[in-house]
Each structure stands twice: as C-alpha cells, then as structure tokens.
Amino acid sequence: xxxxxxxxxxxxxxxxxxxxxxxxxxxxxxxxxxxxxxxxxxxxxxxxxxxxxxxxxxxxxxxxxxxxxxxxxxxxxxxxxxxxxx
Numbered sequence: 001x002x003x004x005x006x007x008x009x010x011x012x013x014x015x016x017x018x019x020x021x022x023x024x025x026x027x028x029x030x031x032x033x034x035x036x037x038x039x040x041x042x043x044x045x046x047x048x049x050x051x052x053x054x055x056x057x058x059x060x061x062x063x064x065x066x067x068x069x070x071x072x073x074x075x076x077x078x079x080x081x082x083x084x085x086x
Contacts, residue, residue, distance in 0.1 A: 014078075015071060022070030026063035034058065 034042045034055060045054045 015075070018071045018074040019067060022067030023063050025070060026066035027059055029066065030059040030062040 033039075034045070037043055041058070045051050045058065048054045
C-alpha cells in the first residue's frame with residue numbers, strides 16, 4: 001500500500017468506527033428518552049395505533065439524525081499536526 005491509500009484506508013476505518021459509536025450513542029439516548037417518558041413521548045407513542053412501529057421510527061430517525069454529529073465532531077477534533085517524532 002502506498003502512503004496515500006493507507007491514509008485513506010485509515011480515514012475510512014476511523015469514520016466507520018465513529019459512525020458506529022454515533023449510532024450506538026444515539027440509540028441509547030432515544031431509548032432513554034422513551035424509557036423515562038421524558039416530555040411524555042412514551043405516553044404519546046403508547047397511545048398510537050401502532051406503538052412498536054412508532055418507537056422504531058423514533059429511535060431510527062433519531063439515530064440517523066444524531067450520528068453524523070458524532071462523526072463530524074470526531075473529524076473536527078482529529079489531530080492534524082505533523083508528526084515531529086522520528
């Protein structure tokens with residue numbers, strides 16, 4: 001592997017890991033909101049005609065919306081300083 005393709009490969013792995021972390025955090029956050037009935041969302045969803053589908057949509061859309069913020073934050077905070085260690 002050349003240096004460029006190796007760095008691209010490591011960047012892809014980094015983004016994939018951060019995406020997985022973001023999805024996990026987002027799913028846990030959405031589940032915590034439903035389990036604690038914050039803002040009455042669990043009550044509202046349980047009164048729906050299909051509460052399982054509503055719960056899945058709430059968690060899924062929430063994860064899809066919040067996960068990119070984790071990736072963007074991780075990319076923003078990458079240490080881009082050149083290595084001075086030889």
